[in-house]
Amino acid sequence: xTGSQTATTTRKALLFGLEGALASSLxxxxxxxxxxxxxxxxxxxxxxxxxxxxxxxxxxxxxxxxRFRGLPVVVVSRLPEVEGWLDALEDGAADYCAAPFExxxxxxxxxxxxxxxxAYAAA
Numbered sequence: 001x002t003g004s005q006t007a008t009t010t011r012k013a014l015l016f017g018l019e020g021a022l023a024s025s026l027x028x029x030x031x032x033x034x035x036x037x038x039x040x041x042x043x044x045x046x047x048x049x050x051x052x053x054x055x056x057x058x059x060x061x062x063x064x065x066x067r068f069r070g071l072p073v074v075v076v077s078r079l080p081e082v083e084g085w086l087d088a089l090e091d092g093a094a095d096y097c098a099a100p101f102e103x104x105x106x107x108x109x110x111x112x113x114x115x116x117x118x119a120y121a122a123a
Contacts, residue, residue: 010034010035010036011034011035011036011050011051011110011114012035012036012037012038012047012048012049012050012051013030013035013036013037013038013049013050013051013052013053013110014037014038014039014040014047014049014051014052014053014068014071015027015037015038015039015040015053015054016040016052016053016054016060016063016064016067016068017040017041017054017055017057017060017063017064018039018053018054018055018076019055022055022076022078022099023037023039025099025100025101026053026076026099026101027039029101029102029103029106030106030110032103032106033103033106033107033110035050035106035110037053049068049071050071050110050114051071051072051073051074051094051109051110051113051114052064052068052071052072052073052074053073053074053075053076053097054073054074054075054076055075055076055077056075056076056077056084056087056088056096058087058091061073061075061088061091061092061093062091062092065092065093072094072095072113072114073092073093073094074093074094074095074096074097074109074113075088075093075095075096075097076096076097076098076099077096077097077098077099078098078099079098079099080098081098084096094113095109095112095113097109
């Protein structure tokens with residue numbers, strides 16, 4: 001590792017269709033996990049990312065899965081609901097998380113889903 005490289009790489013997350021307060025809370029916690037978060041609102045807005053977070057709305061999840069094909073999409077809710085979690089997974093989400101966001105939980109999501117993606121890219 002050279003002097004200009006760091007031990008950890010900053011990951012990039014997209015917050016797709018999340019409302020203000022929930023997006024702000026998630027963004028703040030992601031930054032504590034060495035992950036930058038960008039809100040995506042416009043159809044033309046396609047920044048590079050490692051993972052996508054979207055609301056538990058089936059239409060939004062379907063749109064995210066198509067629009068960000070190849071990226072893990074995690075459904076984000078205000079309330080932890082087993083039924084919502086199962087519905088999200090059945091609809092194609094990589095995972096589900098709910099507020100309040102815990103750094104340990106977010107690190108696990110980032111490590112699990114971006115590691116899998118990076119392993120496929122290396123193969």
